[in-house]
Amino acid sequence: MNHGELLKMGEYNHLSIEGCSPDIIRCLYRFMLRLRRCQEALIKEYYPADEMRCPVHFCIGQEASPAALSLLLSQSDYLLSHHRCHGYYLAKGGSMNALFAEIYGRATGANGGIAGSQDISVHDLNFFSGAILSGSVAIAVGVALGFQTKALRSVAVTAFGDGATDQGIFWEAINYAVLRRLPLVFVCENNRYSTYAPLSKRQGKENISERVQSFGMNVKTVFGNDVALLYSVFSNAIEEAREGRGPCFIEAFTYRWNAHVGPGEDDYLGYRSVAEREFWKKNCPIALLEKQMVGQNLMDSKIKEKMIVEIDQEIATAFQFAKESPFPHLKEWSQLNYNIDTPQADRLLETIDSSFFDQNQKEAMPGPY
Ligand SMILES: Cc1ncc(C[n+]2csc(CCOP(=O)(O)OP(=O)(O)O)c2C)c(N)n1
Incomplete structure (x- = not known):
């Protein structure tokens, strides 16, 4: 599977809710709708108000991948995400x-x-x-490795x-x-682009999963807007990993x-x-479900x-x-060092030049990031 081949498919009509209980289907739908509407609301409110002063990756x-994970992880499981993290943050109960x-x-x-949109971490949620x-x-x-070492x-x-x-x-991680x-x-989540560069301009071949598999990894490639399919594939992979049967790599287009x-x-x-954008809008994860x-x-109106x-x-x-x-105050900075067992980090914190910190956020940050 790759993005070019998917476009030729036109309409995706393989989503099936047969294998899931109505409660799970409703939860998946609600999660996606909630995530979509909260992103749309933030986008609408961003300008002209100009009160959100950090780069935000909507x-x-x-929505499908975080929705599926939201029902599959327990509190003690860890979820570690990239910069486009709002969905995953909500998935872990943020x-x-x-x-x-x-x-x-x-x-x-x-x-x-202090972190802003792309570095959110919540220790208590293991996110x-x-x-x-x-x-x-x-x-x-x-x-x-820590989980394995401690059995x-x-x-x-x-x-x-x-x-x-x-x-x-x-x-190396794989x-x-x-x-x-x-x-x-x-x-x-293979969305084809890193910023504005397509995969075809960054790597010799558009076959991430194939190369990952060559390391001996268990691999699945899936249509990533089919939330029911993701739920099933993630569920199996998480179960296998939990039972000690090793890791899995899932590429969701x-x-x-x-x-x-x-x-x-x-x-x-x-x-x-335009054709690409239209294909993916036609196959909206929420509309498909x-x-x-x-x-x-x-579901009805x-x-x-x-x-x-x-x-x-x-x-x-x-x-x-x-x-x-309120905005944070400088005197609280030391409290932001959550790990009291890292004296080295404490010493680093003391060296920070606080004059860089614009408490009232008067200057907008340049982008893109
Ligand atoms: C090591 C590193 N290099 C470059 C960047 C700049 N950068 C930020 S987001 C991004 C694109 C990431 O694309 P992808 O991982 O496919 O996620 P997407 O933004 O498409 O969700 C880049 C290159 C970075 N954050 N880190």
């Missing part, structure tokens, strides 16, 4: 209030307003994300884009995970509808064809309207919470 069109507050740079944010491509993949190997039944899942596979450390049969699931970064459009740059649900009497009202209320509350929260 994930419209890519609150919308703390997400919005983080993007608004407020003290009540998931990371005290971590990071802007360094493939950084989380490498850290996930360490986490899984725990926990699993690490790392979710990232195809851009992570441009990094050398990604291939090799080591296979070698040690680590309890680790790799989820690669999907597409981001929005710009690489920020609330605006970047298609004026001409890096993506909804069609099946309507066919099985699991009344149920959907009720869901939207609840979700929009949660979003409105999150905006209010974020906007009414």
Whole structure:
């Protein structure tokens, strides 16, 4: 499977909800709708208000993977994500209030307003994300090794884009995970682009899964907008890893509808064809599931309207919470070093020149990132 071949398919009509209970289907749908609407609301609110002062990588069109994971991980499992992390943060139980507050740079944010959108991490939820491509993949190997060493039944899942596979450390991580049969699931959301560069311009061949498989890894390639399929494939992979049967690499083909970064459009740059964008919009993960649900009497306009009202209320509350929260203060910086066992990090913190920190965020940051 690759992006070029998928476009020739036209319409995807393989989504089947037969293997899932109605409750699971409803939860998957609700998660995707909630994620979609919260992203859309943030995009709408970004300008002209200009109060969100960090780069934000939205994930419209890519709701299926986090939705599937949201029902499969326990508290003790770790989820380590890349910069496009909002869906994964919510999947691990992160609150919308703390997400919005983080993007608004407020003290009540998931990371005290200091991390911003692409580095959100919540220790209590065992959720971590990071802007360094493939950084989380490498850290996930360490986490899984820890689980194995301590004979725990926990699993690490790392979710990232195809851009992570441009990094050398990604291939080292694959090799080591296979070698040690680590309890680790790799989820690669292949949306074809790293910023504005297609995979074909970055790698000799568009066959990530094939190359990963050549390391001895168990591999699956799936249409990443089929949330029911993802749920089943992720579920099996997580179960296998938990039972000590080793890691799995899942390549989920999907597409981001929005710009690489920020609330605006970047298609004026001409890096993506109209046909491609139309294909992926036609095969929207939410619409594909909804069609099946309507066919099985699991969804109608009344149920959907009720869901939207609840979700929009949660979003409105999150905006209010974020906007009414205070900005962080410099004197609290030391408290942001969560690991008190790292005196070296404490010493580094003391060397930071606080004059760089614009507490009132008067200057917008240049981009793109
Ligand atoms: C090591 C490293 N190199 C470059 C970057 C700059 N960068 C940020 S996002 C991005 C594109 C990532 O694409 P992908 O991993 O496919 O995820 P997507 O943005 O498509 O979701 C790049 C190159 C970075 N963050 N880290």
